[in-house]
Amino acid sequence: MRPDRGGKLFHAIVGLGLAAGCGGDVTTASGDGGLGHKAADASDSSVPHATPDSGARDAAQERTSAADVGTLPGLDAPGPVDAPGRVDATAMTVDAGMARDAASDVTIPPPPEIK
Amino acid sequence: MSPVREPAAHEESLFRRHRRQHVVHLPDSDDVIDRMPTDLRLEVARTWTRRAHEELRVAWDFSLLCRELLELGSDPDVLAVVARGVHDEVRHAEVCRSLAERYAGGPVPWPTEVPPDTRPRSSDPRLRTSFHLVTMCCVTESIASAFLDASLKDASSPSARVAVGELLADEVVHARVGWTFLARQPRPMLDAIEANLRALVEPVVRGWWQQGRVTLPEGAPEHGIPSMRRTQEATLGAMREIVLPGFTEVGLDASDVRAWLDRWETTWGQG
Numbered sequence: 030m031r032p033d034r035g036g037k038l039f040h041a042i043v044g045l046g047l048a049a050g051c052g053g054d055v056t057t058a059s060g061d062g063g064l065g066h067k068a069a070d071a072s073d074s075s076v077p078h079a080t081p082d083s084g085a086r087d088a089a090q091e092r093t094s095a096a097d098v099g100t101l102p103g104l105d106a107p108g109p110v111d112a113p114g115r116v117d118a119t120a121m122t123v124d125a126g127m128a129r130d131a132a133s134d135v136t137i138p139p140p141p142e143i144k
Numbered sequence: 145m146s147p148v149r150e151p152a153a154h155e156e157s158l159f160r161r162h163r164r165q166h167v168v169h170l171p172d173s174d175d176v177i178d179r180m181p182t183d184l185r186l187e188v189a190r191t192w193t194r195r196a197h198e199e200l201r202v203a204w205d206f207s208l209l210c211r212e213l214l215e216l217g218s219d220p221d222v223l224a225v226v227a228r229g230v231h232d233e234v235r236h237a238e239v240c241r242s243l244a245e246r247y248a249g250g251p252v253p254w255p256t257e258v259p260p261d262t263r264p265r266s267s268d269p270r271l272r273t274s275f276h277l278v279t280m281c282c283v284t285e286s287i288a289s290a291f292l293d294a295s296l297k298d299a300s301s302p303s304a305r306v307a308v309g310e311l312l313a314d315e316v317v318h319a320r321v322g323w324t325f326l327a328r329q330p331r332p333m334l335d336a337i338e339a340n341l342r343a344l345v346e347p348v349v350r351g352w353w354q355q356g357r358v359t360l361p362e363g364a365p366e367h368g369i370p371s372m373r374r375t376q377e378a379t380l381g382a383m384r385e386i387v388l389p390g391f392t393e394v395g396l397d398a399s400d401v402r403a404w405l406d407r408w409e410t411t412w413g414q415g
Contacts, residue, residue: 038316045320049320049324050326050327127271131336
């Protein structure tokens with residue numbers, strides 16, 4: 030099975046995420062990348078159309094209208110923001126033992142259905 | 145008069161844009177649910193009830209990650225999405241609870257408390273936070289996105305489609321912020337992540353394989369609940385087509401994880 034047909038998920042997650050990391054915007058450039066609320070698309074006849082005052086439709090419109098994957102910020106966009114309070118880690122050193130300890134300390138959320 | 149300024153990158157995530165009466169608006173009628181056998185309908189209701197509680201557990205994890213980022217002075221756009229993640233996951237609990245009510249045909253209570261994780265953590269907070277974000281966002285939420293994408297593709301119940309679509313749209317953003325974070329890490333941090341990559345990834349993949357408390361191993365695909373087999377396929381697909389290529393994009397050598405995944409796939413979870 031190819032859950033990511035055409036690489037849409039890769040693009041929406043990794044492509045846009047890395048673009049944002051290089052100076053783009055983590056949410057505004059693409060919304061959810063056209064995913065998620067596609068269930069409420071008018072072209073999907075299996076889904077009843079939301080009523081005019083429906084918040085679900087509002088959310089769907091908001092997300093899908095912002096979800097133009099073709100308007101990606103370029104990967105060569107300006108560098109990361111210099112935010113107040115940001116830790117300068119460019120000169121950091123990492124001890125391998127400390128890193129192993131940290132890896133074993135990481136909390137992992139359970140997947141659906143599994144607890 | 146102050147000059148008009150462009151919005152900062154993180155402001156979009158801080159907007160409060162909607163005042164809605166309900167968290168999710170499910171269709172008024174759903175023939176797919178109406179046609180279900182009663183016993184399956186109740187089992188699906190129980191499954192979505194469990195999912196509501198699991199969403200709260202993920203909210204707990206996002207709240208821990210949010211606290212870790214606050215303590216380290218995170219970039220505001222990363223912090224904004226992770227903070228929003230706490231809210232999103234609580235909202236997801238309500239989406240799942242609402243859907244469970246639709247299947248149950250009556251009230252379903254709000255999920256019970258999330259048991260605390262009391263393990264002591266003494267490791268370096270910068271490393272722990274970075275590793276936590278990679279595990280939580282880059283790996284777990286990417287797999288969750290593929291899982292929900294598969295759920296949505298197979299679902300025919302209009303109610304389930306609305307609910308799953310709501311969850312998927314958020315999970316994509318949660319996964320994406322992990323890659324935004326990774327793109328900004330200095331080489332020493334990337335080296336530390338690379339050196340521990342399998343330790344960070346393997347428990348997540350194994351977790352998606354466990355039968356655990358699954359009471360519908362064959363799933364109820366038309367109701368947004370994939371079978372275990374489809375869940376495992378989505379997990380492998382996400383690893384091969386999203387997570388591992390993503391690591392390569394940021395310059396991480398993921399060959400050790402790829403080799404482990406090859407062995408894992410060969411034995412199909414027996415390893």
